[in-house]
Amino acid sequence: MADASSSTRGDLRIVNVTKSFGDFTAVDDLTLTIPEGSFFALLGPSGCGKTTTLRMVAGLEEPTQGSIHIGSTDITHTRPYQRPVNTVFQNYALFPHLSIYENIAFGLRRRGIKDVKEAVNKVLNLVELPHLAERKPVQLSGGQQQRIALARAIVNRPALLLLDEPLGALDLKLRRQMQIELKWIQTEVGITFVHVTHDQEEAMTMADTIAVMNEGKVEQMGTPADLYDNPKTAFVANFLGQSNLIEGRIEGNDGDNFVVDVFGQKIKINKNRSHAKDSSVLAGIRPEKIRIQPAGTAMSGNVLTGGVISDASYIGVSTQFQVEMPWKQELMVFEQNDDGVAPLEKGDAVTLSWEPVFTFALDGREDAFAGSEVHADEE
Amino acid sequence: MALLHASGSKVSSLKEKRSLLPYLLLAPGILWLFTFFILPIVNLAQTSTQTPVTNGDTGSYEQTFRFANYIDAFVDNKEQFSRSFIYAFLATALALAIAYPLAYGIAFKSGKYKNLLLVLVVAPFFTSFLLRTIAWKQILGEEGPVISVFRGLHIIGQNTSLTASAFAVVTGLTYNFLPFMTLPLYASLERIDPRTMEAAGDLYANAFTTFRKVTLPLSLPGVVAGTLLTFIPAAGDYVNAAILGNPNTKMLGNVIESRFFKIVDYPTAAALSFTLMTAILILVTVYIRKAGTEELV
């Protein structure tokens, strides 16, 4: 199979790219390197610039400033059809007047490839839909259309495959299945996948590396586990899952840990996980990392006393508690329903505790709610 | 791929070519419209202020910029002028009353027969409109079946006719322009999400209130387009008046036609045409402003 890109392989490099539409800056001085062969996700709320970034890589928008390279080739100003890049469009954009076979063959024919038939059949087998070759797109289910859109792109063996919210139109169950399948296909074909999504779970399931974008900039980039356990900003902490962010002040050192005062109680935070700029911090802890016990129970690690349960929701695998602390902040606690202890109820006085290694610290001047509202909107 | 190394200058020249393309696409059609629509209208404006050449042949005129032509033409024909607009208004109102429920039914109550019914709305128009108008004349005429039934049932007097009357002219106009009303109405009704109407019902609106507060406002663009598409040709029509009317139901179109062909009075015909066009354009502009729909084309 001939590659669309025999001379153009390598990392995708986006260098100081800015894209403005009138007064609005969609992408703001973005610099990003996506290693060859990786499954990379651009994650962020709508309007964060992730789709604009993708369209600039595809050649559908031109950057206002900066440059885009694949390996050593500058592709900033080339036309879409001159790039070794293919896209799986949102809603797939399958050609309604062409059969599935002709849809997949489209790119091969434009490039004058000889063995169209073999290539198409091979990719149809890869997506496990060889029996649909003669159908028209409207006769396919959403999941099937999704796979055909993928097949139509990867049959060209591009250096780079762009996926624009590819699973957005599918229902939850199908989406889960396709996430696993996409990941498998990426491993199989070895093409660099750049995946744009607002769905943090989707990004975390599939990508090796995630860049969280907000207002045209990358907030943080890293592996899913890294971003989740060690967020650097309040936006990342809130947009990827949920976080309790508690105002505090660094008061001293204890070996590898800072000692932080939060409203009169002392907790420890590992220095590796501190992104504080000075002594003012937001101490962060994920809800599922917190243990909850009736007040008075002796507990180890970071302990916060004086909480009162203001709300308890039983949701099967776990129970979600809202705990009002003495300083009037509501903390979220997820407790697995696995230990058979007497259930805690609304109004009960409780003590919270967690292992210090799970704590992270953010700059105390950040907005503790950044990224939490947008997240709720999207779902 | 060599193409990948396209230089910057090549890209910009490609862009310039693309910006020239729309003008090339527009040129032939726009030139046609300019030559055979705009220029004749300008020429018409010139003709409208001409006067007969003294001692010249019939039909020869010279430019004397006599704007009084307009006043003369209007004063001489003010009855036909007002009649044109009254008939057109009545026909538009009737067509709206007939077409709205029809379009509503096709959009919401016809299930899988929607496309078939839509074809049937347009289908009568595949028969020549003159044949259909003449068919009405014969159906309603002295030898037709309707008149004897009406007279037998004493709905109308023994000496009253259905044809050769204002009634027949308005009926003919209504009938002939009905699809121009129905299709835009259907198009805008069809776009309404039926759930908005269900939501109105859910929020304690009865059928009438739902219609008045939800369906009608949402279908307003169709009402505007439909009424315009009916009113404009109806106001300028002369065929219905010629076939279904009598000398007292003549419309402006009839006058323009006879001034042109029978009397060879080009300036008056031109002045009347111009007045008619201007009057319609003013009415249309006011109407569109009021209805608040700018995007019609």
Add this chain to the structure above:
Amino acid sequence: MRLTWWFRKNLIRVYMVLGFTYLFIPVAYTFAFSFNNGGKSNLVWKSFTLGNWQNPCGAPDVCVALGNSIRVGVISTVLATILGTLIAFAIGRHQFKGRSTINTLIFLPMATPEVVLGASLLAMFLNLGINPGFWPVVIAHVMFCISFVVVTVKARIASLDPRLEQAAMDLYANEFETFRKVTLPLVAPGIAGAALLAFSLSFDDFIITNFNSGTLTTFPKFVYVASARGIPAQANVIGSAMFFLALFIVIAGQLVSRRKAR
């Protein structure tokens, strides 16, 4: 009680039946009288005959007029469809200055009464010393059909998902290939619809034709002139045949597009 309930529930349906009856009465009448052995005037029902259908050119001049109408219609349709489609692509797919002026110029002929269009064009032809006849009629028909073609094709272009063209470009089709392989095939039904509309407008036009035709007789003009003394049944035959032909084309077109989609 039950009857009023039924009536209320089916009010719209009852109304639709009445509406369609109203629409089809003259068509049915025209069709019925195409079988009338009624002599030259065809005013009253005499007796049933198939003769008119067997010999539609039996009445002198009917078929001459029909032939003229078809020739005018075909030439006007081809020209208006080409010119209008080009304009629609310019408006629907390109940025250019003077867009609103162009839109107004497209809209104006549709907002101008036919009598004005016909009279003004004739006046200009007479001033230029051009005699009315076949080509002036074609010119006039192209002029008033262009706007309708533009509006129809433009609507189809506007309903096209721009991502389809982007996808084609993404799949190595350059601008020209994208147009030929994706845009044009997808807009084609709109162009076909516009051509059908242009032909029926041209074929059925009387007012503008009457001004610019001189001695040329088209089918509507023949009917109008003949109406004074009574129209031969052969005209009814042609009117009915056109009706069924057009109905057939439209329904066949819908079936084809549905099968294509399947």
